[in-house]
Amino acid sequence: MNKIKVVTMAITILLFAGACENGAKKTDKAIAKAINPELMDLTVKPGDNFFKYVNGGWMKANPIPPEYSQYGAFTILYEQNQKQLKQLVAEVSAEKNAKKGSVSQKIRDFYNSGMDTLRIEKLGVKAIQKDIDEINALKDKKAVQQYIAKMHKAGASTLFYFFSTADQRNSSMEIANFYQGGLGLPDVDYYRNNDDHSVKLRNDYKNHIAKMFQLAGDENTTSTKRAETVLKMETTLANNSRTRLELRDPIANYNKFTLTQLNDISTGFDWSLFFNTIGLPEPGDINVGQPDFFSGLSTMMQQYSLDDWKTYLLWNLINGSANYLSDDFVKQDFDFYGKTLSGKQAMKPRWKRVLANTSGALGEALGQLYVEKYFPPESKKRMVTLVENLRKAFAARIEKLDWMNEDTKKKAIEKLNAITVKIGYPDKWRDYSKLDIVADSYLANVRAANAFEFERTLKKIGKPVDKTEWGMTPQTVNAYYNPSNNEIVFPAGILQPPFFNKDADDAVNYGAIGVVIGHEMTHGFDDQGRQYDKDGNLNDWWTEEDAKRFKEKTEVLANEYNNYTVLDSLHVDGQLTMGENIADLGGLNISFDAYKMALDNKIPEPIDGFSYDQRFFLGYAQVWRQNIRDKELMRRLKEDVHSPGEARVNIPPFNLDVFIKAFNITKDDKLFIPVEKRAYIW
C-alpha cells in the first residue's frame, strides 16, 4: 500500500530488457528488421549525439501517450505483457465452477472486485471509516505505537520499513531488518532543500494532503492544519534520514542489534511491544539500517502530541488506501503523484491499474500461467548459452587487467564462477493457499494480499535463506543482481523481442540482451557489489592497493556523468548512479568480447550499410530509446540510481576503443573522449 517503494536492500535492478545468439536459421527480413534505419536519424553525426543518431526517427514517430511519463522500448514491452495478462485473467475468469480457494477463483475475484466500480463508488470513504474511527479513538502514545505495529502486520509499512533479508555478513540466514521510511514524498531532499522546485513541490504536496483529508470528511480549516502537521512530521523524519547517496553504502546500513540494544538507542518507542504485536516476540538479531533514524523516532514520539500522531496515522491510512477507494480519491491521488510529480497527463485505464495490482498480489500464480503460454522453453536454453559465453569473456578480461594483482584476480574469477543464474521463472512456485480473496471487496483483497506478504516475510526470520526464491515475478520486464545470493536473474517478461530476439543476428542480440547480462554480472563487481564475496557476504577480499586503483578508475567514470547535461542546467549525479554506470560500461565491454568470440573470426557482410561491429552498438542503443517528460526526468535525476537512457547511450560506448573505431569518431565530435581520459574498469 506504499506509494514510495524503498529499495530495501542491495538488490540492483536494471529497468530494462534482453536477447539471443547463434542457432536458428535467420531470415533476411528478420535480420533487417532488428535494426531499422527509418527509426534512426542519419542527419545526426554518431559522435555528436549517438542516442539521437540511433533513435531520432523512433522518437519522432512515438510521442509519449498521455498516461505515461516516459515511453520507450521497455514501456512497449510492458504494454504487451499487460495485454497478455489481461487475456489470461479473462480465460481464468471464464472457467466454470472454479472452486473457492483455487488459484483461478483468487485471480478472478481479485480482478473483478477491482473492476466493480459501482460498489466502490457507493461505499466512498465508508470503506475506511472503521479504521478512521479506530485511529481517532487511540488513547495514548503507547496505543499509537501499537497501532503502527498493527499497520505493519497488515502489510502497510507505516513510519519505517520492517522486513526479512539475508544477513549481509552471514548470507545463508534470514534476519529481521529495520529501514528508514515514513515519507510521502519520494526523496528526503524534497523536504530539506530550499530551491524553487523543492519549495513548490512541498507546497503542492501540502495542498494535496489537505484535499485528501477533505475527501475523508474534514472541514477546510481542519484539513489545512492537518496537512501542515503531516509535512512537519515528515520533515523531521527526513532530517533524521540518510540521503539516497548515503544509502548506497552497504556497510553503513549494516548494524546488528539485539532487541535490548534497539530499545536502548530508541527508548521512547516500545520495540518489544512492536514485536509482540506483529507476532515475533523473540526476533533474535536485528539489523537496524539507519540507527540515527530510529533514535530520532524515539525523540519524535515525545516531540509530537497524541493528536499529531493521529493525524500522521490518518494520513498514512488515506494515502495508502487511496488507489482502492472511490474515484474522487483516485483522481486526487493521481493529480499529485501522477501529474505533479511525473508530468503524466492522463490516468491509465482502470483495467490496467487493477491488473497491475492483481499481478502484484498474486504474482507467481499469474506468472505460472504466463510462462506456460508465452515463454518458449528454448528461450531458456539459449539464455544459458549466452550467459556462459559472457562469463567466459568476463573471466578473460579479468585475467588481462593491468590494475589488479594476481591474488585479487583469482578471487574475482572465483566470484564470477560462483554466480548463480536464474532464467525465466522459479523452479518452485509460491503457495497462495493461505491467502483469502473475496468476491466483493477490492480494499479487503488488497489488504489480505499485503498481510499475506508480511506473514511470508515474517516467517522467514531466523531461518536459512531459501536460495530458490525469486525477487521478481516471471512477467516482470526487468532483471536484477542480488549480491547476498551472488545471483543474476532474468524473468521471462524481459526475454522477448526487441531485447531477446531469436530471429535477429548475433551482433544485435549481443548488443541488447548480451549487454544486459554483462550489466547484471558487473553488478557483482561495481562499487557496492565488489564489497561482497563469492558467498554473498560483506567481506573485503581486495588488497588496499587494488581497492585504491578501482576507486581512481570509477572517479574517471563519475566525472563523465557529472559533466553530462540532460535538461537545461541539470546534470546526472555521477556518484548516485555509479553502480549502474560501472555495470553499463562493463556490460558493453564483456558482451562485445563475447560477441567476437562467438563470431570466431568470421566477419559477416554489412547489412543496410552497417558493419557487424556497428550493429552491436546500434542494438545496444535502441534498447534505450525513450521519450521522457521534463518532470519525470527531473524526478529521476534525483531519485533514480540509473542514468537517463540518453546518457546510457551517449557516455559508456565512447569509452570503448572498438566503438570509436567502428563509427570513425574523431576529436571533432562532441562526445569524443580522448584515449587518456577514457574509463577502463572491467
Ligand SMILES: [Zn+2]
Ligand atoms: Zn543495474
